[in-house]
Each structure stands twice: as structure tokens, then as C-alpha cells.
Amino acid sequence: MALSEKMKDRIEMAAAALLIGAAVAGSSAMAQRDPAYQQARSEGLIGEKTDGYLGFVSTPSPAVRALVEDLNIKRKAKYTEEALANGATVEEMAFRTGCRLIKERTAPGEKYQAPDGSWKTRDASPPLLDVRCP
Amino acid sequence: MIPCDRQMNIPFSLPKAREDYMRHRLTADGNGAIRPNMTKGAFLFLCLAASSLSGCVQVQAPDKPIVINLNIAIRQEVLYRLDQASKEVIEENSEIF
Numbered sequence: 689m690a691l692s693e694k695m696k697d698r699i700e701m702a703a704a705a706l707l708i709g710a711a712v713a714g715s716s717a718m719a720q721r722d723p724a725y726q727q728a729r730s731e732g733l734i735g736e737k738t739d740g741y742l743g744f745v746s747t748p749s750p751a752v753r754a755l756v757e758d759l760n761i762k763r764k765a766k767y768t769e770e771a772l773a774n775g776a777t778v779e780e781m782a783f784r785t786g787c788r789l790i791k792e793r794t795a796p797g798e799k800y801q802a803p804d805g806s807w808k809t810r811d812a813s814p815p816l817l818d819v820r821c822p
Numbered sequence: 823m824i825p826c827d828r829q830m831n832i833p834f835s836l837p838k839a840r841e842d843y844m845r846h847r848l849t850a851d852g853n854g855a856i857r858p859n860m861t862k863g864a865f866l867f868l869c870l871a872a873s874s875l876s877g878c879v880q881v882q883a884p885d886k887p888i889v890i891n892l893n894i895a896i897r898q899e900v901l902y903r904l905d906q907a908s909k910e911v912i913e914e915n916s917e918i919f
Contacts, residue, residue, distance in 0.1 A: 720916075722917065759918050762915075762918045770907045770908075770910075774903065774904055775900075779895045779896060780895070780896050780904065781904055781911075783901065784901045785908040787901075787908075788908045788912060793912065820898060821901070822902050
């Protein structure tokens with residue numbers, strides 16, 4: 689009986705160590721974009737829309753479509769959380785973040801949506817932003 | 823003088839009491855005689871007004887298409903307020919942005 693108690697303790701400790709390890713690995717993976725996502729951005733297949741979500745510049749492959757839809761769902765979840773915390777609508781939160789994403793998170797060569805709805809390629813000059821962007 | 827003393831001892835004057843009573847009849851007492859009659863009067867007036875107008879209502883279709891601005895959901899002052907929140911949401915979830 690004493691032995692089995694020890695075994696239980698060890699198993700619990702091992703499980704705890706695994707959980708901590710997974711959490712650390714998870715948080716370090718958080719900082720980086722998925723390589724497939726980064727590639728689709730760099731190649732100009734997808735771009736930042738004015739509404740705070742990703743859009744397709746050309747007809748996407750099923751893989752790219754799935755990737756973007758997944759990211760947009762995750763974005764919406766975060767926007768909803770923040771909107772609730774700040775007494776704003778989800779659209780307002782998404783739009784405000786979209787302004788920032790186009791301005792600060794698009795690298796030269798990547799695509800973004802201009803206020804008229806057309807796709808532009810980011811270069812060294814400032815991007816065309818919606819007049820409502822602060 | 824007795825009447826004078828009595829008047830001094832009443833906490834409110836008689837005209838005040840009457841006024842309070844009338845106000846009560848007009849506003850608080852739903853089952854009183856005054857309010858239902860006022861409602862009837864107002865209803866009758868509305869009926870008369872409506873019937874006198876019914877002969878000359880004209881409806882004209884607009885010659886331009888009706889445009890509904892879907893951006894109405896975005897309030898400018900809220901966008902300014904979300905400055906910090908949008909910064910944080912990107913920093914904390916950089917893998918999806």
C-alpha cells in the first residue's frame with residue numbers, strides 16, 4: 689500500500705511537470721505567427737481588411753481559406769472580450785484594431801484594404817487609412 | 823381670539839390642502855372621476871384630428887434609392903477610447919494578428 693501511495697505521488701508530480709511544460713511551450717508559441725500564415729501574408733494571398741479581419745486578395749486554396757477563417761474566428765473572440773471590457777461594440781473594437789493592424793502590423797509587400805475596398809500593397813509610405821481611424 | 827388660534831395650529835392652510843387634494847385627484851388616483859374623463863377627451867380630440875386630416879394625406883415615392891449607412895454602428899468617441907485596448911489585444915495575441 690505504501691508503495692502504491694508513492695507511485696501515486698510520482699505520477700501526480702510527473703503530470704504537474706508536464707502541464708507546466710505545456711504551458712511554457714504554449715506561451716512561447718503564442719509570440720510567433722504560424723509559418724503558413726506568415727507565408728500567405730508575404731505572398732500577398734491574404735491581407736488586412738479595414739474591419740479588423742483578414743481577407744482574401746485572390747481566390748484562396750482550401751488550406752489558406754481554412755487558415756484565415758480560423759484566425760478570424762479567434763480574432764472575433766478577442767475583439768468580443770475586449771469590447772465587453774471597454775463598453776464598445778465588437779465592430780468598434782474590430783475596426784479600431786484594424787486601423788492599428790494596417791498602420792503598424794503590415795510589412796512592406798503585404799496587402800491591406802484601402803477605405804474604397806481595393807487591395808493595396810504596403811510600401812514605405814504611410815498606408816491609406818479610413819477617415820474614422822484615430 | 824379662538825378662530826385665530828385654531829388657524830395657527832393647523833399645519834397647513836386650507837387652500838394648500840385643497841390644492842393638494844386636487845393634485846391628488848388629477849395625478850395619483852387612477853380610479854377617480856377626473857383622469858378617465860381626461861383620457862376620453864384626449865381620445866375624442868385625436869379621433870377628430872385624425873378624421874379631419876384623412877382626406878388630404880399624400881404619399882410620394884422618393885426618386886432616389888434609399889441608402890442605409892451600415893457604418894452607423896461605429897462611434898468616433900469610442901474609437902479613441904479603444905486606443906489602449908487595441909494595442910494590448912495585438913501584443914497579447916500576436917500569433918493571430
